[in-house]
Amino acid sequence: MIFLSNSLLVHICSAEENNPPRPLTYGFVQEVEEDSSVLLHNVDTLFYDPDGDNISLLLYNGRRFWEGEYSGPVVRAELFREDSEEEGWGINITPHPDAYGRDTVIVAATDGYYLSNSINISVEVTPTNDPPEIFGVVREGQFSLILKEDESFSGRFVAGDFKDGENVTFEVSISEGLRSLRLNPSTGEFNVTPIQEDVG
Structure with missing residues (x-):
């Protein structure tokens, strides 16, 4: 005689996979004069999210990526929002007073869950001739x-x-x-x- 057990119904649901944002470039060079500054607009367009999620930018401060500013040996960089949130993110890069040379600003994007690979902005600060x-x-x-x-x-x-x-x-x-x-x-x-x- 064959006995049958009670049945167990198992529902298997496949959750939609969330992909991290991705950079469209590894980096680029940005020149700025000593004692000046440069605004990089719509930097978020250098990243894309495969899932269409909204992204925000983060700067590397030497220890971690965060929403604060970066202060290096030659320049200081800080994130800013464009005129409206729909227009994206920008970066304001300002050399330290009387400083010139090369520095690197590292930026990444996040969708709130995952962090993208970073983009290196190589900043070349050219010296100016200051009056005596x-x-x-x-x-x-x-x-x-x-x-x-x-x-x-x-x-x-x-x-x-x-x-x-x-x-x-x-x-x-x-x-x-x-x-x-x-x-x-x-x-x-x-x-x-x-x-x-x-x-x-």
Whole structure:
């Protein structure tokens, strides 16, 4: 005699597979001038999601991907939303003051579940020629711009191009009240002779 057991009905449901976003490029080079900045618009269009999910961008800060900013040796980068959320994500890249050279901003996309492979933005910050700075006049070891009536005096202009390290030369123009001004354009040393009995 054959005995039959009770039956067990098992429902097998296949869940829809969620695929991570994917980058459309491995990276690119972006140039920006020293003491300037650049806005990269619609960076999210460099990624696509196979499932059509909405994506958001994350920056790598040296330890992990997050929604905050990246601050590297040469530049600082931060994410921003375009005018409306439908228009996507952008990145604002700003070099540190007086910094130039190469840095890398690493960005990835997420659909809220999975993280994509990253895109490396190689940032080339080109140096600019900063103007030299003049600090004043040295007379007898002291900074001074005062002289007595009918008195000639000698001194030295103090200036430098400390940002770019370039040599500086000096050039002056004589205003009313000065009879003569002799200047060494290489050292900044000068001699001033005022007009007699002139005050001002």
